[in-house]
Amino acid sequence: MQNNISKYQAMKNKLNLLPVILLTLLALSIMPSLYAQNNIQLRVVRGKIDTVLTRVHYVVGVATPGSVITINNLPVKQYSTGSFGAELNLDEGPNTITVKATSGGYEEVETFWVYFKKPLIVSKEDQMEFYPKPLIKTKKGAYLNYGAGADRLGGAKINFLAEGIKMELMDSVNNLYKVRLSEQNYAFIPKQFTERVPFGVKPPFSLTGSWSVSNIGKADRVRVSLENRQPYTIYRELDPNKLVIDIYGAHCNSNWITQYLDLKAIEYVHLRQTSSDIFSVIIKLRDNFSWGYSVDYVGNSLDITIRHTPDAITVPSRASLKGLIIGVDAGHGGVASGAVSPSGIKEKDLNLTMSYMLKEELEKRGAKVVMSRTEDVDVAMQDRLDIFKRAGIDLMLSIHCNAGGNPLKPMGTSTYYRHIEYRTLAETILKRLLELNLPNFGLIGNFNFSLNSPTEFPTVLVETLFMSSLPDEEQLSDEKFLKEMMVKVAKGLEDYVKDVKKSLK
Template sequence: MKQATKIITILTVLCFPLLAQSQVSIKLSQPSREQNNVNTSKQFIAGRTCIGCKLTINNDSVYVYPTGTFAVKKELVQGKTTFVLHVRDSTGESYTKTIVYYYSPAPAPRPTETFKIDFIEVSPKGNLEVTEGDTLKVKVKAYPGQKAFWFNDTPLTELPAAQSSGVPGYYVGSYIITPNDSLLNGKLTVSLKGRNGQTAYLTSPNRYRYMRMESPRTGRTIDNMTYITSATEGDRLGPEKLGYLDKGVLLQIIGRQGEYYKVKLSSKKNAYIPAAFLDTEIPQEGVPVSIVSDVQIYGDDKYDYVTVNLSDKLPYISTQTNDPGKIIIDIHGAYAEQRINNQLRNTAEITQASWGQPTHDVFRMILSLKHNVWGYKMYYEGNKLVVRVKRVPPNLALSNMTIGVDPGHGGSNYGATGLTGAIEKNLTLGMSLLLRNALEKEGAKVLITRTSDQFVNNEERLSYYRQVDPDILLSIHMNSSANPVDVFGTATYYRLPFCEPLSAAIHKRLLETGLADFGNNGNFNFILNNPTEFPDALIETLFISNPGDEAAILEPAFQQELVQKIIQGLKDYIIQAKK
């Protein structure tokens, strides 16, 4: 009874913005000002008025949703465009708001008109520590038709105008670092030499240092929340993660880009790691190449295991396949000189183990499973790498499972805001509490990140669930877009291949609510989509930026329907997992 009362209270809070908008008025979310200078013709007018009122924009009727919200798309002509919004309630009381756009298209790129260099772009970006064999690339915009030079007077090539949006004067080039290059934390200079003997110079905004490799520079990972990435930049969620490493893994540093070290995993594979995650105050020694000779494959009463004895804690990267279920693990800096044991002892999930050597210093394990992957953990015991493989539970049903439920955002992290003023952090909490209750009625044990308006950072969430190790993890969020008219629908997200069946099963059921299909999206870089320990799915239930979707989620009956569809999706996934 207490839980039900709490959920009803939360839902009342969620709907409060609707009750407050009873006076005849117009509150705009887009645009945020009455006078607007813009350089794109497509603009949105979206906001909220009184419930049940009639709205026109320049005398054209606009649909007002039951929540009092509205959203329209407008195409502007160049110059000044005025929109008059007029709203009237059933008693005849009215209100008018005027907004003005001044639309001037962004100027087309133009050639540099005087003898000068406009800008330099060097990649990789940021302050760099480089070493022999690294490649620097440069792009320069300057006065067309001249001679341009950069690093060690290396000439640059002016692109044909057809390759630079019709604008001449773009010069490009690259340079491969050699041991003789002198880079003493200095900037790079580009020179432009004219036909009449004049010269212009411009220096790069960043600094560059040569990292000499007479003796290896190494570091060890500080804890088991340390991750490596494929680059130093990425989308709004950060660089793409290659995976997490255990504490104490030895890595060879071969460069630095901004706040990331560049590390050499093996002869043909580099990666990046946040500098703060690597302890470099260790005895400096060469990274060994480990000869793999002792591999054990066995099971106990709960898990299957593979152990590999190594000469040190070496880095590893894993992936998976479905149908058939396989786990593929590459240990970098290791190789096998002889036939490796693949005898299985008391395993219930691993049906076969095979070994490969994709390069001379990468040892590959391929673990074939009885079912699709249910989860696995990689860690070190001393210098022995352990792969602990979860078994599909023998009595697979929600009543025998532990489900993690993660309500997105919370506290000072509001998430998105709908046109009614409804806030994502409240909606995700209300939905998650409903989901928890429904799962518990099915007999499941539920672990939940928060039960109140509390801030929990994403790293703490990830650490918590990796420690408690649920059978499945569901993250509940609401989507949002700057386009409130054309973007709507339900979506699920996963990153690792073995999580696709769970995400797809839930997504298929959510579509039965009548929501539009925004896709079951893979390779998504959300932090809680990264663990290998359990199947997970990020559920972006709908777009609260869209007035139709937002109106739906504010209906308690629709929230209950969404919860039931999520549970049906879980049950569908469980049926698949038994096969």
């Protein structure tokens, strides 16, 4: 019974409420305009983040167009779309952000909190935590060797290195330092091209940044930004024609490669993290023949510059070598006599005579010739290179005579290249020389002659005949024969240029 009474009571109460609910619904339905005015619809769409690591903080929101907006009591502009935004400078720790929108006497407020956590700034001194091994830094002219071996022209070179590159010093072998390129790789560097770094400094490492690949006139350039100057080695592949630069102590962080469409030497560029601390820049070249490249740092960016095929080659012309600028290097000179023949002929004199003959032959075919020496003077190797670089030569031929071996036998003729991409040039010249019925002393690759080292332009060394061989000496003493040999050298170069032109079709 008690139960029934309670049920009745409850029902009665509900019935009493009903008119109130109905009245409210009625009131709402007759006041739609009043309700719409309060509908500001404030929404914060950006900036509601628990924790941030940067002081500058953006808050972006949207509210009914025509509202008055403030963020932390400062008015902000509202666009016709209803969107608004502000840049805030956060305090360290918790920040209260209040966004207020007012319209037609109504307001809507949204409040949230953003915690600004200041990133830990490590001072330069703290970063350079003590490193227990000594470091060296490269100077101008530095290059890497594979090993500590040496011949009369020095050990086998890997490549030149830009200055200002720091590497861990591992050992000292005669006039070389053994240096660490990466965890697993080392090389050797002549001491004279290094300086010591204050003890305790760590070897550099870098995250790779953005790249740009552009046509800078007579060359295409790849620029890879790094955080420090890292050591690198350069590797060449011919089929397909590729240039690969391994950067040691670099970790891939590149996600942006800007490539312009007017490139002439480069077909495309690519990258590869070859091992955990070696980053490879892969450059696919367009043409089959190469006209030189250079690798150097500009700031901490590694610049790889690849020369275009000379315009002189691509423009049709009746003269076979027209427009080409050719460097002719007469070996030795002055106090440096080179080899001396049994009868007392000096190599330096023959080299100069033949160089003038070659100059004449090349000019006859339309080329412009730059000589590293024009008289009997000694010119340092670096100066010879500088002369050619300044003149912007397209390729270089160095003229020498050989020595050694059996004095009673004709020893013959030979050509030499250092970089594989210039093998064909050395080969075409040798083939023409052999038409003079000379013994073939050989097509010699990876040769360490210093004027074969530069990568900036193609180079070939021509060792005409042997000063030390009596039959060879007899031929070398005949000016008419010297001239014949130089005609063959010029013809070999013509053949080469023909091959290049054919490959471009």
